[in-house]
Amino acid sequence: MPNTIPFFKTTITSTEKVLVQDYLQSTDSASSKKYIELCVAWFKSNYKLEEFYLTKSCTHALELAALVADIQPGDEVIMPSYAFVSCANAFVLRGAVCVFIDIRPNGMMMDETKIEAAITPKTKAILTLNYAGVAQDYSVITAMAKKYNLLVIEDNAHGLLAKQNGRLLGSFGDISTFSFDHLKNITCGQGGGIAVNNLALLERFYLAYEFGTNRRSFFNHQANRYEWKAIGSNFPLSELNASMLYAQLLEGENINAAFVRGWDQYFSALKPLQQKGLIELPIVSNTDEHSGHCFYIKVKDKETRKALIDYLTEKDIIAQFHYVPLHSSEFGQKVGRFSEDDDFTTRESARLVRLPLFHSITAQEIDRVVQEINSFYQLV
Ligand SMILES: Cc1ncc(COP(=O)(O)O)c(C=O)c1O
Incomplete structure (x- = not known):
């Protein structure tokens, strides 16, 4: 196990x-x-x-x-x-x-x-x-x-x-x-x-x-x-x-470098799935040096996200979603308003999955996460 x-x-x-x-x-x-x-x-x-x-x-x-x-x-x-x-x-x-x-x-x-x-x-x-x-x-x-x-x-x-x-x-x-x-x-x-x-x-x-x-x-x-x-x-x-x-x-530079290394490994290893149109990878503009703070992918929809998170959990890998849009809660509607149309906030946040990424994660652990994501897509 x-x-x-x-x-x-x-x-x-x-x-x-x-x-x-x-x-x-x-x-x-x-x-x-x-x-x-x-x-x-x-x-x-x-x-x-x-x-x-x-x-x-x-x-x-x-x-x-x-x-x-x-x-x-x-x-x-x-x-x-x-x-x-x-x-x-x-x-x-x-x-x-x-x-x-x-x-x-x-x-x-x-x-x-x-x-x-x-x-x-x-x-x-x-x-x-x-x-x-x-x-x-x-x-x-x-x-x-x-x-x-x-x-x-x-x-x-x-x-x-x-x-x-x-x-x-x-x-x-x-x-x-x-x-x-x-x-x-x-x-x-x-x-x-x-x-x-x-x-x-x-x-x-x-x-x-x-x-x-x-x-x-x-x-x-x-x-x-x-x-x-x-x-x-x-x-x-x-x-x-x-x-x-x-x-x-x-140790700040070294700590961030470990996150960015993990982030880069996910990005290259998951590219084939993006090329097949199955997932989307994060977009980082050329002018940015990001912190590697979190690595996310976007899947087809909310249902696919649930299925993927459940599948990974069965394989002892913990993936998570992230923010629930603030305007979608009853309290958020009371204290705020959405300007113009919500074209992307609800849709994109519902299909986002964050993958394990931390300072001490190993290249082998990232390989295992990627392999299991690949297996998930062979099944669906
Ligand atoms: C964007 C953002 N701002 C603020 C906070 C709150 O940070 P703290 O836990 O230091 O209060 C968080 C927490 O994760 C966050 O994601």
Whole structure:
């Protein structure tokens, strides 16, 4: 009986133990910010992000982004419906209306050409999602945002170290967010990050990030009182989590390379099935260096997807589907609306299957998944 190939295994390298142990043994563990500062320095030097901060999750970073963007009840935020629920909740928490945009027929990204028609006088921001670590077309999106004076909030949960035209994803938004949860390429168990790339937003950011207080100004001797100033929360990541995160950031390029290697192996091995018209492979534009965060195929329809996932499960291989479009839920309809027609979101998401891909997956395991997919197609 072959071993089960899980859908995902959390990335663990050899260095986390050493750095976490170092944190546990430090005499000033209650006040130390050594690893937080090392992580931030890593982002500043590798990412050239001037203002980067760690958060407890990407969900938190998105909620913080909504505060920093000063989203008010009735404001509208444009976003893909094919997205994680936190992308919408962050704004709904502030009373905003979600305006969902269809995805492109190729790939699973929001269709940039449909944004302009969705803009109204109430539109405040565009949320972009670099799905599977592949970039949106930021030349179109930033031009649109500039024309209508909108903020771009870039959800880069999937795209750490991925690039568009040589520029790192996570540097395109006025605010960009990151995830280091246990299902991401690089993880500290649960964690996130936020880059404030539009420096005009910094004042509001500082207040919201630290409990809604002027703590930062107070400690920098720019204020003589430490007081409550605005809505905020306890957003910063703990030093303990940061010690694990720093270990993985040091290995960041190698970790992503392992994901991309697995991704490339699936892509070449499954090409014959695409050539026979049985499946579709992901589309990555030539200008993108993606992160290999997830590998998906598209099958004929929802029924074929169920049959394939069931078949693979019988063979001890765990494959999964992904987001259920946000506008398809009762709650999504209450707090949002779909702009124009849903030509592709429902149809394409229903036929998407994600295959096992993780840092420690072996070439033999990927071969086994591909062989079983081939066997499935010999049977149908
Ligand atoms: C696109 C996207 N954004 C945000 C999140 C939330 O990330 P976190 O678990 O760090 O809150 C996820 C979670 O998978 C995600 O896929």
